[in-house]
Amino acid sequence: MNSGFWRQAMAVARRDLERERHAGEVVWVTIPFGAIALLLVPLAVGINQDVLSRIGTGMLFVVVMLFGVLTSIRRTNIETPPQRDAIALLGIDPVAEFAGKTAASAVVLLVFEVVMAAVAVALYGIDISGWWWMIIVLPLTAIGLAELGTISGAIAASVQAGPALVPLLVTPLAIPLLLGATQTVENIDPDGGNLSWLVLMAIVVLVLAIVGVLTARPLQETR
Amino acid sequence: MNSGFWRQAMAVARRDLERERHAGEVVWVTIPFGAIALLLVPLAVGINQDVLSRIGTGMLFVVVMLFGVLTSIRRTNIETPPQRDAIALLGIDPVAEFAGKTAASAVVLLVFEVVMAAVAVALYGIDISGWWWMIIVLPLTAIGLAELGTISGAIAASVQAGPALVPLLVTPLAIPLLLGATQTVENIDPDGGNLSWLVLMAIVVLVLAIVGVLTARPLQETR
Amino acid sequence: MTARGRLAWLDITAVIAVVGALVFAMVSPRVESQGDSARMLFIHVPTIWLAYLAFAVTFVASIAFLVTRKLKWDLVAGSSAEIGVVFTTVAIIGGMIWGKATWNVYWTWDARLTLTAVMLFVYIGYLALRRAIPDPVARARRSSVLGILGLVQLIPVHFSVTWWRTLHQTNTFRPRDIQMDGPILAALLVSVAAFTLVYAALLRRRYQLAEMELEAHRAAAAAEGPVAGDAVSAPTIGST
Amino acid sequence: MPASNFHVEFSGVGVRIGMATILRDVELTVAPGESLGLFGANGAGKTTLLRVVATLLKPSGGSARVLGVNLDSPDRFDVRPRLGLIGHSPALYPELSLLANLEFAARVSGVSLAAAAEALRAVGMEQAADRPAGEASFGMQRRVEFAREIMLQPDLLLLDEPHSALDPSAIELVEHIVAGVLQRSGAVVLVSHDVDRVAPMVTRTAELRGGTIQ
Amino acid sequence: MPASNFHVEFSGVGVRIGMATILRDVELTVAPGESLGLFGANGAGKTTLLRVVATLLKPSGGSARVLGVNLDSPDRFDVRPRLGLIGHSPALYPELSLLANLEFAARVSGVSLAAAAEALRAVGMEQAADRPAGEASFGMQRRVEFAREIMLQPDLLLLDEPHSALDPSAIELVEHIVAGVLQRSGAVVLVSHDVDRVAPMVTRTAELRGGTIQ
Numbered sequence A, B: 001m002n003s004g005f006w007r008q009a010m011a012v013a014r015r016d017l018e019r020e021r022h023a024g025e026v027v028w029v030t031i032p033f034g035a036i037a038l039l040l041v042p043l044a045v046g047i048n049q050d051v052l053s054r055i056g057t058g059m060l061f062v063v064v065m066l067f068g069v070l071t072s073i074r075r076t077n078i079e080t081p082p083q084r085d086a087i088a089l090l091g092i093d094p095v096a097e098f099a100g101k102t103a104a105s106a107v108v109l110l111v112f113e114v115v116m117a118a119v120a121v122a123l124y125g126i127d128i129s130g131w132w133w134m135i136i137v138l139p140l141t142a143i144g145l146a147e148l149g150t151i152s153g154a155i156a157a158s159v160q161a162g163p164a165l166v167p168l169l170v171t172p173l174a175i176p177l178l179l180g181a182t183q184t185v186e187n188i189d190p191d192g193g194n195l196s197w198l199v200l201m202a203i204v205v206l207v208l209a210i211v212g213v214l215t216a217r218p219l220q221e222t223r
Numbered sequence C: 001m002t003a004r005g006r007l008a009w010l011d012i013t014a015v016i017a018v019v020g021a022l023v024f025a026m027v028s029p030r031v032e033s034q035g036d037s038a039r040m041l042f043i044h045v046p047t048i049w050l051a052y053l054a055f056a057v058t059f060v061a062s063i064a065f066l067v068t069r070k071l072k073w074d075l076v077a078g079s080s081a082e083i084g085v086v087f088t089t090v091a092i093i094g095g096m097i098w099g100k101a102t103w104n105v106y107w108t109w110d111a112r113l114t115l116t117a118v119m120l121f122v123y124i125g126y127l128a129l130r131r132a133i134p135d136p137v138a139r140a141r142r143s144s145v146l147g148i149l150g151l152v153q154l155i156p157v158h159f160s161v162t163w164w165r166t167l168h169q170t171n172t173f174r175p176r177d178i179q180m181d182g183p184i185l186a187a188l189l190v191s192v193a194a195f196t197l198v199y200a201a202l203l204r205r206r207y208q209l210a211e212m213e214l215e216a217h218r219a220a221a222a223a224e225g226p227v228a229g230d231a232v233s234a235p236t237i238g239s240t
Numbered sequence D, E: 001m002p003a004s005n006f007h008v009e010f011s012g013v014g015v016r017i018g019m020a021t022i023l024r025d026v027e028l029t030v031a032p033g034e035s036l037g038l039f040g041a042n043g044a045g046k047t048t049l050l051r052v053v054a055t056l057l058k059p060s061g062g063s064a065r066v067l068g069v070n071l072d073s074p075d076r077f078d079v080r081p082r083l084g085l086i087g088h089s090p091a092l093y094p095e096l097s098l099l100a101n102l103e104f105a106a107r108v109s110g111v112s113l114a115a116a117a118e119a120l121r122a123v124g125m126e127q128a129a130d131r132p133a134g135e136a137s138f139g140m141q142r143r144v145e146f147a148r149e150i151m152l153q154p155d156l157l158l159l160d161e162p163h164s165a166l167d168p169s170a171i172e173l174v175e176h177i178v179a180g181v182l183q184r185s186g187a188v189v190l191v192s193h194d195v196d197r198v199a200p201m202v203t204r205t206a207e208l209r210g211g212t213i214q
C-alpha cells in the first residue's frame, strides 16, 4: 500500500465522480425515479397511513437497494471495451481500481440514500425515533452496495451478457445488508439488539472488502 | 397506411425482437430481477400474509410498472447515434417506426407480465377471483407501457441526457395505467365497476396511440 | 473394479439407500399432532441440508481453484452448485406441499421461506454467469468469486427462524440440545445419510460429465477449424 | 417541389450546436454528376457539414437545399431515402448478423432480400454472412456499409473518410460506388485527408477552414 | 525474468475466441529498435494480434513473450505500463474534457500533470483542452490518444491504422512518435493497409494471411 496505490485509487475515484458530475445520471434520473417509486407503491397498493408509517423504513431500504443496484450499472460506471483496454494498459493496480471505484460509488450511493430518506420521512410519516442509527447504517449500506457493485461489475466485464448480469448478481447478495439496515433502525432495543444487527452489517461490509481485494487480481487476469 | 407502412412497421418490430432474442436481456435480467423484487418487498417491509394477499395485485403492478420502464431502456431498444443516423436515412416512416417499436416492446412486456403474475400468485396467495380480467388487463398494460416507452425514447433521443431520461418521463405518465390495472382486477363489482376501469385503461392506451402517431413526425424533426 | 464400475456401484447404493430410508420413514411412528404429512420431514430436511453441503463444497472448491488454479476444482464447484440448486428446488417444492398440508397455503410470508428462495436466486445467478462464459479458464476465474460470495447467503437462511419468530419451524438441532423423538431422529438421520449418498453419486456423475465437456472443449479448441478471416474475400465488384 | 439544378445548394449556411459555432456562411453547390472532395483540418467541421447535407442536423441560418428540398421544410424527410451516408463509425446492430443487418435495410426500403445477399457478395463477404456484426472486424463492418449503399443506390452519397479500414483488395469499392452514383446522375461528397488518393474520383475539391468553405 | 533479446517473441501462437480460430501458428519476433509494418486483408486478424501482443487477449496456444515476459505468467501485468496501444476507436471518456482524460492517465501512471498539458500542446490541441471528449471530432480524439502515448513513452508501441482520421498537418505525428520510440530502443508494430505510406517508418514488414504470418 505505497503512495502509488493511493495515487491510483484516488485518480480512479476522482474520474468516476467527475464523470458522474458531468453526466448527472444519479441526480437527474435515479433520485427522481426512486422518489416516484416511493410515492407509487403506497398509492397502488392502497395502504393507509398507519401501516405506512410502520412499514416506511422497510420500503425505504427496498427502494435504496433496487435503485442502488441500478446506480452500479449507471452508464458512467461501465466502461466500453476500448476504454477498458486503455485503462488496463495504464498498468493500474487492480486493488487500487477496486478501492477507487468502490469509494466513488459509495459517495454517489450515500447521496442517493440521504435524499431518499428525506423523501420517505416526508411522505410516510415514519416514526424516526430509531433514526439516529442512520448515521452509521446509511454509510455502511452505501459501502456494502458499492463493493457488491464493483465486484459484480468486474465479474461481468467483457462477458457477452455483460452489464445486464450485474443486477442479477448483486440483488440477492445484498439481502443481508437490507435486513441489517431495516432491523437496526426499526428494532429499538434497549438490550442492544440493534448493535448486533450493526455488527452483522459491518461483518458483511468487511467480508465484501476482503473478497474484493483478494479477487481483484484474479478477476483482472481474465482480461 | 399502405403496404409500405406495414412492411416498415413489421421490419422494425422484427429487428427489435431479433435483437432482444440474441441479447436475452429481458429473459435473463429483467424477469429474475423483477421476481427478486416481488420476493423482497414483503420481507423487508414485514407485511403478513393477510395483508399481502390483499395488496398482492397492487404490488404486482408496481413491479410490472417499474421494471416495465426498465425494459424500455434495455440496451437493445436504444440506438447509438450512428445507428440512429442510418435508420433515419433509410427514410423510414416515423409512424411505422413508432408502431413497430411499440409492437415489439409490447410483446416483450407481455412476456414479462405473464411471468411476474405467475410468480405473484405463487408467492402472495392472491385472491385470483377477479383475475380473468387479466386476459384484457395485461395486454392493455403492456401496450400502454410500450407506447409510453417508445414516445419517451423518441423524446429523449433528441436530448443530451439521452436514455437516462426515459424512466423519468414514463413513470408518472404510467400511473393511470397502474391504477386502472389494479382496480379492474381487484374490484369485483357486479354492477360492472370493473368495466369502467377497463374503459379508462382503453382510453389511455388509445390516447397514447394517437399521441404517438401525431408526434412521431414532429419528434423526428428534432433529429 | 474399474472406476466406471465403482461409480455404477455408488449410483446403485444411493438409489437403494434412498428407497430404504423412505420406507423406513414411512413405517416410523406417526406424530399424532401432525398426521402423515409430517413424513415430508424426511425429504424436506435432508434435501435442504444437502443443498447447504453442496454450496459449501462450491465455496471450498472455488477457493481451492483460486489458490491452485487447477481447473478441476472449478468443475467441482460448478457441478456441486448445480446439484445444490436441484436440492434447493426439491426442498422448496417439498416445503410448499407440506405447507399446503399443515398451514393450508403453498407459500407464506416467512423469512426462512423468502431467504431460501433468495439463496436459490444467488446460485441461479451463479449458474447463469457460468453459462454466459464459454471459455473454461475465464469462467473459472469469474465464477469462483461468486461461488465464494454466495456462501454469505447461508447465514441468514439458517438463522432466519431465530431472528424472526414466524411460522416456520425453529432450528431443532442445536449443539447439546436436540428436541426430537428418538425414532423420528433415527429415521431422519438415516434419510440424511441416504441423501448424502445421492449427493455423492450425483456429484461424481456431474463431475465426470463436466470433465467430458472440458475435454470436448479442448478437443474442439485443438481441432483445426476454418480460420475466421478466410471468410472474407476480395469484392467481386470494383476490381473488375 | 420547385426544380433545382443542384443536388446540394447551400448559401450562407451556419451551424451551431449549443453555444458553439461550428460552421458559418457556407456556400456550396454540388450538381448532379458531380463528385466533390471535401478537405479540412481535424475539427474543421467536415463531419458536421456532411450531417447537415444528410438532413440529420438542421442549419441554424442561411438557405440550404438538398435534392431540391429546403432543409427548413418538413419535406426534407421525403428525400432521406435518396441519401446515403457512410460515417466514421459503423452503424450496424451488433447483435444481428451481417446479412440480417442488410436485410433490415432492404425490408425498410422495399428492396428484395435477394438484393441484400447480392450486395453482400459484391463486397466479398458472403461467407461471413451469418457472423454477428459485433464479431466482425472493423473493415468487415465498413464493407457491409458499402454493401448497404450499393443495394440502396442513393442519388446523393456522402462519404466520411471512406478509405480508412478498407484493405487494398477492397479499396476500389470506393471508386466503384462513386462511379455508380455519378453514372445515374447522382452526386457525391467525399471527405478525406488524402488528396492524392481521392483525386481520380472527384470532379472538384473544396476546403473547410475557419468554419467556412474557402 | 530471463533476459530476452526481443520485445516480441511469438512462436506457434494460436488465438481462438469461442469456437472461432482467429490466428494459428504465428511466428513473430520484433527486436528493440525495430519497427514492424503489419499488413493483411480485412478480417485477417491484425487487430486481434495487436491485442494479444498488448496482453489484452490471451493466446490459446504456443509460446508468447512480450518485453521478456511470458504471456501465460501473471507477470504480464507488470509489463502493461510499458505498452502503448492506439486502436480503431477512441478510448476516451466522453464526459471528461480532453485535458482531464490525459490528466487521468497521468495520475494513474505517476506522470506530472504538466506533462499532460505539454503533450496536449504537442498535438496542437491546447486550445480545445477543456472540450468534453464526446464533443471533439474524431480526429481530435485520435490526436489526444497520440498525446497520451507521447506522454507515457511506452517501450512497445502498437498502432492500429494510425493514419486514419489525422489531417495532413498531423500526419507526421505518426512518424514522430515512431521515431521517438525507436530512439529510446523501443519497438513498434504498425498495422496499416497503406504500404507506401508506412514504408518510410518501418524497418520490416509482415503479412497476415490464413490466420498466420506469411
Ligand code: HEM
Pocket (backbone or CB within 6 Å): C041, C044, C045, C048, C049, C091, C092, C093, C094, C095, C096, C098, C099, C100, C102, C103, C106, C107, C112, C113, C114, C116, C117, C157, C158, C159, C168, C169, C170, C171, C172, C173
Ligand atoms: C416452501 C416452504 C419451505 C421452505 C423454503 C423451507 C425451508 C427450510 C430450510 C432452509 C430448512 C433448513 C434450516 C436449517 O437447518 O438451517 C428447513 C428445515 C425445516 N423445515 Fe422447512 N421449509 C418450508 C416449509 C416447511 C414446512 C411446511 C414445515 C412443517 C410444518 C417445515 C418444517 C421444517 C423442519 C421441522 C425443519 C428442520 C428444522 C431444524 O431442525 O433445523 N418446513 N426448512
Ligand SMILES: Nc1ncnc2c1ncn2[C@@H]1O[C@H](COP(=O)(O)OP(=O)(O)OP(=O)(O)O)[C@@H](O)[C@H]1O
Pocket (backbone or CB within 6 Å): C228, C229, C230, D131, D134, D135, D136, D137, D138, D139, D140, D165, D167, E017, E018, E020, E022, E040, E041, E042, E043, E044, E045, E046, E047, E048, E049
Ligand atoms: N469476438 C469474436 N468472435 C468471433 N470472431 C471474432 C471475434 N472478434 C473478431 N473475430 C473474427 O476474427 C477475425 C479477425 O478480426 P480482426 O479484427 O483482428 O481483423 P483485422 O485484421 O483487424 O481486420 P480489419 O482490417 O478489418 O480491421 C475476423 O474475421 C473477425 O470476424
Ligand SMILES: Nc1ncnc2c1ncn2[C@@H]1O[C@H](COP(=O)(O)OP(=O)(O)OP(=O)(O)O)[C@@H](O)[C@H]1O
Pocket (backbone or CB within 6 Å): D017, D018, D020, D022, D040, D041, D042, D043, D044, D045, D046, D047, D048, D049, E131, E134, E135, E136, E137, E138, E139, E140, E165, E167
Ligand atoms: N456536440 C458538439 N458540441 C460542441 N461542439 C461540437 C459538437 N460536435 C462537434 N463539435 C465541434 O465541432 C467541430 C467540428 O467537428 P467535426 O466532427 O465536424 O470535425 P471534422 O472536420 O469532421 O474533423 P475530423 O477530421 O477530426 O473528423 C469540432 O471542433 C468539434 O469539437
Ligand SMILES: [Mg+2]
Pocket (backbone or CB within 6 Å): D046, D047, D048, D088, D160, E137, E138, E139
Ligand atoms: Mg470528421
Ligand SMILES: [Mg+2]
Pocket (backbone or CB within 6 Å): D137, D138, D139, E046, E047, E048, E088, E160
Ligand atoms: Mg482491425
